[in-house]
Amino acid sequence: VIGQPAKSKRPKEPGENKIKPVNKKVKPKTPKTKERESVDSSLKSQSILTQVMDKGHFQKLAATLSLAAGQSIELRCKGSNVTWNYPSYLDTFKDSRLSIKQLDRYSQLILANSTAADTGEYSCWLQLCNGNKCRKDETKTGSTYIFFTDKEDLFVPTPSYFEIVYLNPDKPAVIPCRVTTPSAKVTLHREFPAEEIETDGTDIIYDAKKGFVFQHPTSDHKGIVYCKAESQGAPQISIKYHLLYVEVPKGPPSATIAVSPSRAGLSDRVHVVCTVLGEPDVDVSFRWQYPGQESGRPVIIQNFWRLINRGIGHTTRISKSVLLVEDFADTDVGNYACIAQNLQGETTVATKAELK
Numbered sequence: 001v002i003g004q005p006a007k008s009k010r011p012k013e014p015g016e017n018k019i020k021p022v023n024k025k026v027k028p029k030t031p032k033t034k035e036r037e038s039v040d041s042s043l044k045s046q047s048i049l050t051q052v053m054d055k056g057h058f059q060k061l062a063a064t065l066s067l068a069a070g071q072s073i074e075l076r077c078k079g080s081n082v083t084w085n086y087p088s089y090l091d092t093f094k095d096s097r098l099s100i101k102q103l104d105r106y107s108q109l110i111l112a113n114s115t116a117a118d119t120g121e122y123s124c125w126l127q128l129c130n131g132n133k134c135r136k137d138e139t140k141t142g143s144t145y146i147f148f149t150d151k152e153d154l155f156v157p158t159p160s161y162f163e164i165v166y167l168n169p170d171k172p173a174v175i176p177c178r179v180t181t182p183s184a185k186v187t188l189h190r191e192f193p194a195e196e197i198e199t200d201g202t203d204i205i206y207d208a209k210k211g212f213v214f215q216h217p218t219s220d221h222k223g224i225v226y227c228k229a230e231s232q233g234a235p236q237i238s239i240k241y242h243l244l245y246v247e248v249p250k251g252p253p254s255a256t257i258a259v260s261p262s263r264a265g266l267s268d269r270v271h272v273v274c275t276v277l278g279e280p281d282v283d284v285s286f287r288w289q290y291p292g293q294e295s296g297r298p299v300i301i302q303n304f305w306r307l308i309n310r311g312i313g314h315t316t317r318i319s320k321s322v323l324l325v326e327d328f329a330d331t332d333v334g335n336y337a338c339i340a341q342n343l344q345g346e347t348t349v350a351t352k353a354e355l356k
Contacts, residue, residue: 048078049124049142061144064209066182069150072112077124077142081134082107087120089159116153116180121145121209145209149181154229154236156180166281166315167217167245176211177227177238184231188212191224191240219245244307244315246280252345253284253319257338264328265356272323272351274338277316280307285341286321291334291353300324330355 050058051065052074067073077084082102086109090098097112111118123143127134156178167173179186186206188197199206205213214221222245227238253276264270276284286303305319319340325332337350 047142048082048126048140049122049144050076050078052076061142063143064145064147064182066147066149067114069114069116069118069148069153069180071114071148072110073114073146075109075122075124077107077109077126079106079126079140080104081127081129082124083127083136084109085121085123086111087118089117114148115157116148116150117157119146119148119156119178119180147180147182147208151231151233154179154181154184154231155227155238158239161239162242163239164242164244164280166279167214167219167221167243168279169217169245170250173214173217173221173243174211175214175225175227175241175243177229177241178211179208179229181229181231182208184208184229186212186227186229189226189228191226197225217245221245244280246315250279250344253278253340253342253347255338255340255347255349257336257349257351259336259351259353262352263354263356266328266330268328270325270328270332270353272325272336272338272353274321274323274340274349276319276340276347278319278342280315280317282317282342284317284319286319287339287341288321288323289335289337289339290323290332291336292331295331297325297331300326325353328353328355 047060049061051061053059058076061075080102084100084107086098089095090111097114099108099110099112101108107124109122109124121143122145123141125142126137126140128137129135163176165173165175175188177186186208188199188204188206189195190197197204199212203215205215207213212227222243224240224242226240229236229238255274255276257272257274259270259272261268261270272290274286274288278284284305286301288299288301290299291297292299301321301323303319303321305317308316308318321338321340323336323338333353333355335350335352337348339346339348341347
């Protein structure tokens with residue numbers, strides 16, 4: 001495997017744990033109360049995550065680890081019911097290079113033939129279960145961020161060539177141009193007008209694990225940007241990011257409803273449209289109540305959404321649900337109610353369809 005060191009005797013690295021002989025008998029010392037408390041507290045914060053090196057040789061993992069792309073890695077997490085977290089794209093593409101096995105005393109994660117795209121956080125924790133209900137054991141966890149370095153890919157590859165980043169005035173925004181080499185020098189640039197955006201370390205900071213973070217986004221930050229990285233060679237450019245500023249109050253959906261025509265003739269086509277304006281990255285779901293619902297009256301319902309620019313640098317998501325009655329009849333006369341729901345709550349709006 002590329003990048004793996006040849007097996008040779010070498011001094012023990014700090015933090016490495018080799019199997020110790022068990023034939024030596026040592027009389028255990030009972031610690032005093034204060035000592036015992038400090039031992040207990042250190043055990044609570046002890047990581048259950050290790051990296052498997054040579055046979056019978058394990059490495060405790062620090063907060064970050066750098067490996068050359070192409071290497072394979074094996075991680076182990078102590079416990080009989082372990083849950084793992086790793087870069088989500090490995091699940092998205094059902095990558096066969098990743099395998100996870102739960103054994104009696106530990107769980108094993110193996111990633112073969114690593115690539116720059118595998119860069120990210122790898123963590124595990126013990127699950128405490130009572131019947132079907134499970135919860136995370138906060139005292140038995142482990143985490144490390146692994147950089148899979150690749151000179152050809154200084155930026156962690158992404159599936160798209162263009163991404164939208166929403167700038168909300170009430171929360172930080174992240175331009176996720178992460179690097180595979182933590183020592184790379186990274187700068188942020190605006191496409192038009194062409195200029196470098198100053199990273200002051202306060203309002204705009206760079207984090208190799210996240211990208212550029214705008215702590216207090218404003219409408220002045222909107223536009224198209226990209227990142228540039230340099231590390232012992234020609235500089236590389238990231239994908240482009242379209243920064244859209246949004247300023248829509250958080251809360252249940254702001255919904256309106258309209259029926260056309262409001263007074264319909266028999267056999268007419270009647271449209272009832274429910275419209276919601278909201279934040280670009282907040283999904284809205286719709287439910288309907290209408291006169292012929294219980295009798296199984298057939299209607300057609302279509303949902304869709306799009307982004308609109310309000311012309312002052314603000315972007316809003318317009319979500320619509322359209323209920324269509326193709327052949328209006330007496331049973332369709334009455335109230336039409338639309339229930340729009342997002343994570344903050346739901347809003348009900350209603351209108352009436354009448355017969356001419």
